[in-house]
Amino acid sequence: MAPAQSGLARHSGATSSEEPSEKQSDTVGLDFVSALAQLAELHRAGALTDEEFGAAKARVLRG
Numbered sequence: 095m096a097p098a099q100s101g102l103a104r105h106s107g108a109t110s111s112e113e114p115s116e117k118q119s120d121t122v123g124l125d126f127v128s129a130l131a132q133l134a135e136l137h138r139a140g141a142l143t144d145e146e147f148g149a150a151k152a153r154v155l156r157g
């Protein structure tokens with residue numbers, strides 16, 4: 095029970111500069127992977143040409 099309480103204390107008033115960036119980074123990482131997987135699937139299905147896939151992938155990689 096102590097770890098949960100310390101986590102609540104951390105979120106209820108004290109802020110850590112590392113926590114939001116780690117969570118944001120995880121979310122961005124998942125979005126990044128998801129976007130690439132979706133593009134790859136569209137390309138495999140023939141919905142995107144090689145050129146369209148390359149351009150879209152480059153946009154995702156640039157952020």
